[in-house]
Amino acid sequence: GQNIDQPTEMTATEGAIVQINCTYQTSGFNGLFWYQQHAGEAPTFLSYNVLDGLEEKGRFSSFLSRSKGYSYLLLKELQMKDSASYLCAGLDSNYQLIWGAGTKLIIKP
Amino acid sequence: ETGVTQTPRHLVMGMTNKKSLKCEQHLGHNAMYWYKQSAKKPLELMFVYSLEERVENNSVPSRFSPECPNSSHLFLHLHTLQPEDSALYLCASSQVLGLAGEGGGANVLTFGAGSRLTVL
Numbered sequence: 001g002q003n004i005d006q007p008t009e010m011t012a013t014e015g016a017i018v019q020i021n022c023t024y025q026t027s028g029f030n031g032l033f034w035y036q037q038h039a040g041e042a043p044t045f046l047s048y049n050v051l052d053g054l055e056e057k058g059r060f061s062s063f064l065s066r067s068k069g070y071s072y073l074l075l076k077e078l079q080m081k082d083s084a085s086y087l088c089a090g091l092d093s094n095y096q097l098i099w100g101a102g103t104k105l106i107i108k109p
Numbered sequence: 110e111t112g113v114t115q116t117p118r119h120l121v122m123g124m125t126n127k128k129s130l131k132c133e134q135h136l137g138h139n140a141m142y143w144y145k146q147s148a149k150k151p152l153e154l155m156f157v158y159s160l161e162e163r164v165e166n167n168s169v170p171s172r173f174s175p176e177c178p179n180s181s182h183l184f185l186h187l188h189t190l191q192p193e194d195s196a197l198y199l200c201a202s203s204q205v206l207g208l209a210g211e212g213g214g215a216n217v218l219t220f221g222a223g224s225r226l227t228v229l
Binding site for chain 1: 113149150151152154199206216217218219220221222223
């Protein structure tokens, strides 16, 4: 079956770095997405990886290893506004998104 | 308005009521989606429309009935729901269905803020 695994909750300190991991098993693979969702708000697109390696966008970076079925989202210089849920989703061979349950990130001062 | 707008934001209904959720997008997208989001569970895809035609129904109970009158509007009609249907219902849109391109391309979803449904 198809599956996305990510930790349920993580806690980090303001100004620090945090890495949110995601492992995936999909039927075929057409890329991996990360979305951010603040409480009570819409999920918003953060990143997309389809090739191995690291993609950097400001304080946020996303990494993909297709051979390991593994991705991570790296958040640097954490700010209080980064407290949110982070959703990992894989795109299978039918271009269907397979979602993880999300990782709730709590930032402490 | 821009983006994806959902109304109402909150809805409380009894099991015998009939209500509808509305979604509107002004992005010129051709694909629209209904998702169900329950606490600590992955997003569940309910319905997909591409160019106003339904292309996917993931075994959703008939008490949920979608309607897509045009490429900008999507409705979810609710009838005789159960308490376990209480959840956040998210609408989303994408440029087209079934293509991947640079930066995620056409598969990048733009979500609405959701309609929080409580069934008593």
